[in-house]
Amino acid sequence: MTGDVAVLGAGMHPWGKWGRSFVEYGTAAARTALADAGLDWRDVTSVVGADTVRGGYPGYVAGATFAKALGWQGARVTSVYAACASGAQAVSTARTQILAGLADVVLVVGADAAPKGFFRPAGGDRPDDPDWLRFRVLGATNPAYFGLYARRRMALHGDTLEDFARVKVKNAAAGTLNPNARYRKTVSAEEVAASAVVADPLRLLDICATSDGGAALVLTSMEFARRRGVRDPVRIRAVSTVTPTYPTTVPDLPDIATDSAAGAEPQGPGFRASIARAAYEEAGIGPEDLSLAEVYDLSTALELQWYEDLGLCDAGEGAKLLRDGATALGGRIPVNVSGGLASFGEAVPAQAIAQVCELTWQLRGAAGDRQVEGARVGVTANQGLFGHGSSVVAVR
Template sequence: MSARDVAVLGAAMHPWGKWGRGFVEYGVKAARAALADAGVDWRDVGSIVGADTVRGGYPGYVSGASFAKALGWQGARVTSVYAACASGAQAVNTARTQILAGLADVVLVVGADAAPKGFFRPAGGDRPDDPDWLRFRALGATNPAYFGLYARRRMAVHGDTLADFAQVKVKNAAMGALNPNARYRKVVTADEVAASAVVADPLRLLDICATSDGAAALVLSSVDFARRHGAADPVRIRAVSTVTPEYPQTVLDLPDIATDSAAAVDPPARPFRAAIAHAAYEEAGIGPDELSLAEVYDLSTALELQWYEDLGLCGAGEGAKLLRDGATALGGRVPVNTSGGLASFGEAVPAQAIAQVCELTWQLRGAAGARQVEGARVGITANQGLFGHGSSVIAVR
């Protein structure tokens, strides 16, 4: 056991969907369920950390206080954090830091969102300093367009095929069908993926995640508190990586392309997403060969294949082969997205990285039901947010 471990006493979610209610309601339901799972009274929580949503008006920018008020003011320390799609992991990291610093024995972490229909667009009007706003306004590059370009790149560089992308959806849908919190609980065939509408060539509708309402919450504590509370062998968070890219942020890596700007600066030791996982592995003192499962940020089917490589589950360009071999399916060497992933949930931005840790918790407890990974002992999450917010959490038991 590491001196940096913190215990996961409680984990819960509000099911994903389009419910038409406010984010605070979703978050409070998840929080109360997590407290019940932990066997901890709200009045015994020393700190609450909320992952912010930019779509919830002013209450969304001070989500920690919004959740604390809704649960009932009781004097807890309060923090609100924002890191785009990595907000949930930043919230987990903040809670962990407070526990390890001795500022609180028990911390409640909550993230919730009520997402608009359709693809996300920058909130708050014209923002020429926001790269999201710029790519929408100057290029018309919505998120699906970006995902499509990324898929084309994998096809050109690594030889991935539409059938490979479809198989990611087939795999994730099969596991999502077993998850009561998932929005889409239907088994999907490769033919159904291929027959779905083209959104951003080459990606079809079923290759791309939706936008959703939902929430997730965790109750974290010191290991000493967990033991006093009767949890002799709790799931523990061993590492949280929240890293930024190395300069230059983008380096052309195709061997037949060279420019003065690319040649003037040595590329980073590893690509940004690989660096996210490397930092977590280094802090935890483990390697990818010790993983039992992984939860990754599958905004699109093509992006999941990239995470296989960035997590070190296989070599560069070998993600599709790993998938074809069944290594990332339930029963495979290292199942990926046993929850069903964003393919089955859709994006509820501040909740999704917390939801990933919920899935690791249930798997490491042996409480994942029909989607259980046999003998699960070590799990990793991975996602990233805008402006270089990389995040990865490693949990062990």
């Protein structure tokens, strides 16, 4: 049995700060995706919703919430949560249902209505949650975490503030070409440098905003696509949601805490690199086969790290790849031609789905002024906390 499923429809609700319910954004995106697929809502046999913990109880049962909003018609419902990887986990669940023969047409939906300012753990005190501990005990909000990443790159690889600014300039330029982006304005390196310091060395324009938005996909079996007369659809070939690999799965904490000689060097690729490697292995491709990539640029420095983790260049060479223009539209391996989070902001359960929407339009040759010429293979990647990360490979 092939591992491919067809992407017949892709749709989004534009990102912004609209002040309305996430349900409205998700249903709008769903209807757009269904229209794109040429299907009626009653053709859908399963709905997989990516949860948003900020949406109250309806957000915790997003599959059922979207099914109710679209009109009950007997479809199976599933809801998934995996922090920033929720959308990709929803895609994985839908793909599994199709390949298992449980459904022919699956609607995948994610949407968020994010609060202004820094994300905070939802649901009260949670001392067993590393996010809660990081925020409350260490005082390390997400921008502080991003700042540590940036400092590490500066110390290890010699990255500069100018390199970080180049990422924002590139992605902002791409965002001007995307009608779904929240920010559609070019930004200069001087504007990045002049913006307020949030978490040294990162400035305000180095860090993505929080946003409202929605995204949806209509996934089908290859047989269903053929019956509908679609002979060469975009196909999802791999979805990776693997966990990290460590030298030992049972850490001996007392020994490690008291004897530095007991420490062991990590083996194999790091977590983010292992996510990409698993996706490549499942898809039977390598980074050399890619036409484009959509990655989680939560900060400008994190995008540079993704270049290396995806194997687009060797470790420490991300900034050089950027300076050479390889990751810009028209370059050897364009990254975030959608505009990325720099242009959208973060709507957590929707963004990984939005990444696949962008791959779909690019692989169809339907991305307009931001089209990557001859696009045939694309990859997405995102980083979520508590081991929730993901990578999706789409081909045509």
